[in-house]
Amino acid sequence: MPFKINDIVVRKSHGFDILFKVIDVIENRGVKHYLLHGITMRIVADAPEDDLMPASMSRINEYDEPYQKKANYLIKKIAESKDLKRRGMMRSNRSEPYGKPGTVLHIDGDEGYLNICLDAYKKANIEAHGEIVDEEDQPDKVLDLLNKYRPDILVLTGHDGVKNSRNYSDLNNYRNSKYFIDAVKNARKYEPSLDDLVVFAGACQSNYEAIIAAGANYASSPERVLIHCLDPVLVCEKVAYSHINEIVKIEDLIENTITGSPGIGGLQTMGKFRYGAPKAKY
Structure with missing residues (x-):
């Protein structure tokens, strides 16, 4: 599914370990990649669309506790x-x-x-x-x-x-x-x-x-x-x-x-x- 700037997501390939905010959408030859910033961890990463899932509200609330x-x-x-x-x-x-x-x-x-x-x-x-x-x-x-x-x-x-x-x-x-x-x-x-x-x-x-x-x-x-x-x-x-x-x-x-x-x-x-x-x- 497509994501928007500021959406909160997790990566399937990393076991949904970190919450990220989408900060940019990069499209190359019809393939979308997203630039991601960690919500509480100081990391920047990128991921293809099919590797991402929206983070549930319960996951967001539990993550930083x-x-x-x-x-x-x-x-x-x-x-x-x-x-x-x-x-x-x-x-x-x-x-x-x-x-x-x-x-x-x-x-x-x-x-x-x-x-x-x-x-x-x-x-x-x-x-x-x-x-x-x-x-x-x-x-x-x-x-x-x-x-x-x-x-x-x-x-x-x-x-x-x-x-x-x-x-x-x-x-x-x-x-x-x-x-x-x-x-x-x-x-x-x-x-x-x-x-x-x-x-x-x-x-x-x-x-x-x-x-x-x-x-x-x-x-x-x-x-x-x-x-x-x-x-x-x-x-x-x-x-x-x-x-x-x-x-x-x-x-x-x-x-x-x-x-x-x-x-x-x-x-x-x-x-x-x-x-x-x-x-x-x-």
Whole structure:
């Protein structure tokens, strides 16, 4: 059956494993293919018409429940950790301390995902600026956006995917990894230090090794798995609320994500949270 833009579908060939939104219809010699974006997973794929089925409403409602439960748990865990740190500072200071977490510039190729992420930053009391930029345009625009916002943490994400699972070393085998790599390289022209500007880059199945080699602190995807749309936010929250004199434990950061070590990895990095005292009276 024909599908329309924004229809929610599943693929028969992959066991109906992921919910996709149709974003484009491509017709070649009378054969229709559809370009697909993951609903909660940061993957882009294409499929012929006969491989797709419309997703039922019950399937749509059930699909994201386990991921959302874990995301809510992790966000709550971060909030509890922040409260414990604040109480620890109060015991060592006569006056109640206050603090400033790191600021975030989140550049995303997907408007829907960006809005979900900005809402999560807001709940975590992190100052975050969001910009919708197609993956292929991120290398050209990242410098101007860094100069505009001057963040502590930069996120470069959107959608990605491996075209052929037999060759993980060829950059041309990835839909958008080369754009994330070039954007990271340009960001490092703005700030070479990995501790002064913390960079997360990548999406589903991205070329993790090449993105890290380009200068990112954190990236996806070590085992070329799918990552959740909130994984970059959870990485940022851990860095933003870790003290500037502390190295963020990479094991703790990975544990703090939905995907875990198959999808997220990186390098030792200093935190971005600054304590202050006393708290203003007025």
